[in-house]
Structure formats: structure tokens, C-alpha cells
Amino acid sequence: MDTASIKALIKRGIPEAKVEIEDVRGDGLHLAATVVCQRFAGKPLLEQHRMVHAALGSHIGETIHALQIKTRVA
Amino acid sequence: MDFLDKNDVFDRIRKDIADNDVVLYMKGNVAFPQCGYSAAVVQVLENMGVAFKDVDVISDPGLRQGIKDFTNWPTIPQLYVKGEFIGGCDIVRDLYASGELQDLLRKHRLIAD
Numbered sequence: 628m629d630t631a632s633i634k635a636l637i638k639r640g641i642p643e644a645k646v647e648i649e650d651v652r653g654d655g656l657h658l659a660a661t662v663v664c665q666r667f668a669g670k671p672l673l674e675q676h677r678m679v680h681a682a683l684g685s686h687i688g689e690t691i692h693a694l695q696i697k698t699r700v701a
Numbered sequence: 702m703d704f705l706d707k708n709d710v711f712d713r714i715r716k717d718i719a720d721n722d723v724v725l726y727m728k729g730n731v732a733f734p735q736c737g738y739s740a741a742v743v744q745v746l747e748n749m750g751v752a753f754k755d756v757d758v759i760s761d762p763g764l765r766q767g768i769k770d771f772t773n774w775p776t777i778p779q780l781y782v783k784g785e786f787i788g789g790c791d792i793v794r795d796l797y798a799s800g801e802l803q804d805l806l807r808k809h810r811l812i813a814d
Binding site: 672673676677680683687688693695696697 | 775792
């Protein structure tokens with residue numbers, strides 16, 4: 628799955644979020660998402676990541692090969 | 702995987718995380734990690750000098766899916782401390798960088814003060 632599609636999925640699930648996807652090795656396979664969202668405030672990291680996983684649905688661990696996730700409140 | 706197999710896998714996971722203070726579900730093992738993210742978590746744990754049990758999910762397809770279902774977490778590696786799910790590679794690295802992981806292990810007396 629390409630970076631634009633992943634970004635769109637996350638934005639659809641968490642519309643308030645600012646999302647950036649980086650192609651870490653330039654191979655289109657090892658990607659890193661930075662998701663910045665006020666809704667993460669006060670939530671444990673695990674829950675923040677679960678919100679991103681939920682947005683990606685069954686793609687994560689399947690059609691998305693390897694995605695690092697970094698969440699921040701602002 | 703049918704229902705009975707899944708119960709067996711869940712029982713095994715429950716036993717592993719009850720019997721061992723720190724358990725890392727990973728691709729490959731400590732000596733030969735099969736994935737960079739698994740290797741990164743091994744590196745963090747070894748840096749802290751904490752003893753842990755490594756469980757290779759590649760050699761067991763039932764466990765590979767089972768641990769994802771058990772934790773409700775879509776990726777591997779997965780780290781458990783004292784029976785509690787801590788996170789995958791990104792979270793482990795974050796908690797290590799902030800010192801929270803060391804604090805947690807000290808609290809449980811798994812590393813020295």
C-alpha cells in the first residue's frame with residue numbers, strides 16, 4: 628500500500644489528525660507515520676496507537692508491510 | 702484456526718506471561734532475529750540488562766496469529782511485563798527513550814536501581 632493511501636486511511640479514521648508518512652528506506656515497504664492529534668491528549672500511548680490501528684483496519688499487518696507509528700498530541 | 706486450537710494458544714500465552722516476568726513475542730529468536738523491529742526490541746532489553754523469555758512466532762503459525770488476537774494488536778514484536786502488554790517496537794523505543802520503561806522494570810525489581 629502506498630503512502631498516499633495510508634495517509635488517507637488514517638485521515639478518514641481520525642479526521643482531526645495531522646498525518647505525515649515517510650518512506651524510511653525509499654523502498655516503498657518500510658514506512659513511518661507521524662500522527663499528531665489533540666484527541667490523543669491524556670490517553671496512554673497504547674491507546675493512541677490503537678486509534679491509528681483502528682483507522683488502518685485490516686490493512687495493518689497485512690497489505691501494509693511495515694509501518695512505524697509515532698503519535699503526538701501537538 | 703478453529704476455536705479449540707485458539708483456546709490452546711491463548712492458554713499457552715497466559716501461562717507464558719504468568720510464568721515469566723518479561724516475555725517478548727518476536728520473529729526469530731534472540732540469537733537470530735528475523736525482523737529489524739524484533740531485533741530493535743531485543744537490543745533495548747539487552748541494553749537494560751533485563752532477563753526475558755523470547756518466543757519465536759515464525760516457528761508456530763497458530764501462535765503468530767494467536768498472539769495478535771490475544772493482545773488485540775496487529776503486529777509483532779509484542780512485549781509483556783508482569784503479564785501486562787507494554788507495546789510493540791515503536792512504543793518500547795519511546796518508553797525506553799523517555800525512561801518510563803526503566804522505571805517500570807525498577808518498580809517490579811526486574812533491574813537494579
